[in-house]
Amino acid sequence: MEDFLHRIGAMAHDTDGKLRPTAAGLLMFGHEYEIVREFPHYFLDYQEHDRSATEDERWTDRFVSSSGDWSGNICDFYFRVYNRIAQDIKVPFKLEGTDRIDDTPLHKALREALANALIHADYYDRRSLVIQKWPDKIRIANPGAFRINVQEALVGGVSDPRNESLIKMFNLINVGERAGSGLPSIRTVWQEQGWQEPEIVESFNPDRTTLLLPLAANNVAAKSGGKSNSISEKRKNDILQYLTDTPEASSVQIADAVGLQISRTKMYLSELAASGAIVAEGSSRARKYRLMS
Template sequence: MLDLSQLSKYRENNRIEAKKAQGGLPHSIWETYSAFANAFGGYILLGVVENADKSFSSVPLSSPEKLVADFWNSVNNHSIVNVNILSDRNVQIVESGGNQIVVIEVPRADRHDKPVYTGVDPFSGTYRRNGEGDYRCTKDEVRAMLRDQADISQDARVMDTMTIDCLDTDTIRRYRQRMDNLRPGHVWSELAVEDFLHRIGAMARDADGKLRPTAAGLLMFGHEYEIVREFPHYFLDYQEHDRSATEDERWTDRIVSSSGDWSGNICDFYFRVYNRIAQDIKVPFKLEGTDRIDDTPLHKALREALANALIHADYYDRRGLVIQKWPDKIRIANPGAFRINVQEALVGGVSDPRNESLIKMFNLINVGERAGSGLPSIRSVWQKQGWQVPEIVEAFNPDRTTLTLPLSAAKMAVKSGGKKVAAKNGDKEGGIAERRKADILQYLTDTPKAASKEIAEAVGLQVSRTKMYLAELIEQEAVVAEGAGRARKYRLKT
């Protein structure tokens, strides 16, 4: 039996669509199927109406079994919808409010299946979900999905009209110097420039056997005015704000790729911006032998976050990469949607990079990860700092992924004289609580969904105390609860 009152949270997140389905399948079901598949997934309920107060009620269905049969026949008809991404477990007949209803769970489609569209034309039949319902995707959105279908990395393309002159020699020289410092005696150190660039994937041979820059080489080492010949919307933007009171203040310092007074490529942008965002981090005094170690897990996490944005960006998309730094947070927004489910990215172990050659180039100078551990590592470092949990938001039209990194302590509510006051991590009680909550978040990073009893056993707390911390994490929008009673489970908010 299905309790419709428990589905309100899905409706609030635009993940549920109720349809009466009287007289057969409603035609709009396929637009909703497409919209959910191309976004975050969702539930379609047949035999359910949404009331004025946003609650749901079931209505009688004359023949739910026939509706299910009609649905399967239609979803497998390529003139109605181009691909069936469902299995038997995704379509069920359940009882609710004394009536039988049909529940269709539409998962987020794999990138190889996108775009999921109605009819025979992806440019007119592709939909996505937003706060107002299903909307028809723009041609740019459809093209982005089609680009992501390919198993060949976007940045592997050979720029067959360009030569090495399109690349900035100073950037290449600095890159090679860093690599030599990190990997002394490497077998590529003595190679000629073109041979070296060929080895790292920055150049490749065209159909005539001539070495040409690849898309990755152009992005990594190219002059900005050459990069925009291939990527017309390419734009890198770093903004620094000296006050955090409002986010719409004008920046106090800025670095943009189109300024003309530097190369404008992503290699030089990375080092310019990293030096800015890392300059306020306090470095503990630590010796390894007689050498002082100036690196910390926080430095590494910042490098990972910055490199991830540059590596996973879709440089063909129409909005550029923007990094904004305030005293209390850093926001990194890059063009392109996630190629895997965000929850999978937060758990780690799964990697589906958009630009594999860029990963290789950054790895050679010890920047970035290949194992899909980037986001979990960043979250873990932030939790150990006692800071608020980093937030990831994926948006569409245009496709955009935004990572917000708070640089301040997480707050919790503690009672003082019968009143609730905010306590920061530096206070004794607050510090203990934040460490406990960090343990819970770490467990939910490794275990995507768990009951309070399982969490309590894993972190060594009483169930009642665990539930209190979970309630605070829900209030802080770091965790969400699903289900009720004994079936209640908790997971990280995506």
């Protein structure tokens, strides 16, 4: 067992030559009461809501890493959450020989999104990792900002992982991508489903990355949210107009100029960059936006 854990990066030799758990091994296989000794702010939270009418409504089901009735580590959390969100996915009947295939690209994309959050989270940060499921969307928020430009992550091919050993462990169960293709794959699957495109929002101080996965078709969203869609387009046009007059600006400057909250501004900036209307340059707090040449 120790040899196996050593080979996958869950254990390593200390200065005395003794095998000890690594930080990744502790997060992956430890108990919550052991993990918080190294990561004092470590907290995993899964919530289910039975309606989307009011997002502030109290959850209808929940489990957290500190409850004491399960290990609280990220390995068990991954499987518990995935089994909960996967049970609502309709599986088409498909045979491979005489065996029924119950796995679909959507299942794989959900596993990728969940693993990405757990792999790239900054567990030393003071914010918790929270996953919320509504009937028409899933929100995955993890502590820590992107280590590369968000638009590079959306295009794919560039990767700068925070936790290399965690990636290796998830790769061993065929989950997670090393080549920076996770987010583009998720977007492709959502497009094939005819659903609204996933949204990524970064916030800072403390750093946080939020992935919103709509589970509704575009035409359904347009029927129920026509007014909000027009407001969204107006806000985007305000941003584009500001960047026409101001060749380069930060998200804070843009938010102040158009009168929006910073989180909403970042969401619109991500959408505009994904559509090719603007370009994001720089990383994290030094990031600036300009119109596409």
